[in-house]
Amino acid sequence: MPEKTPAPPSILCVDDDVDTCDYLTILFREFRFEVVHSISRAVPTLAAQSHDLYILDNWLPDGSGIELCRTIRLKYPSVPILFTSGSSLPNEIDEALAAGADEYLLKPCEPLKLREIVKDLIYRN
Numbered sequence: 001m002p003e004k005t006p007a008p009p010s011i012l013c014v015d016d017d018v019d020t021c022d023y024l025t026i027l028f029r030e031f032r033f034e035v036v037h038s039i040s041r042a043v044p045t046l047a048a049q050s051h052d053l054y055i056l057d058n059w060l061p062d063g064s065g066i067e068l069c070r071t072i073r074l075k076y077p078s079v080p081i082l083f084t085s086g087s088s089l090p091n092e093i094d095e096a097l098a099a100g101a102d103e104y105l106l107k108p109c110e111p112l113k114l115r116e117i118v119k120d121l122i123y124r125n
């Protein structure tokens with residue numbers, strides 16, 4: 001009997017910028033990559049299943065990525081969370097990390113660095 005190939009890791013991206021989401025979908029095509037554009041769309045997805053990594057934007061149309069990070073951290077304490085945001089304000093970066101984010105990258109992210117960080121976060125355990 002042939003061995004079953006394991007499913008690729010899954011990533012949920014919560015970002016309202018369509019161009020960013022399209023870019024990330026292509027960049028991470030070997031993963032199961034799901035995109036939602038708001039917190040209201042993310043919450044049912046979080047309730048339905050866990051992912052191997054969450055990529056969050058800080059500014060979303062219906063709230064803060066930091067609050068969403070706290071929600072994810074309560075439900076999935078050990079799943080990595082990566083922020084990709086245009087905000088370089090030190091207090092927002094500190095707040096995101098205090099909320100449970102593992103990494104915080106400024107947009108636009110250099111593709112090779114972003115891929116390296118995502119793979120490190122997913123495969124670190």
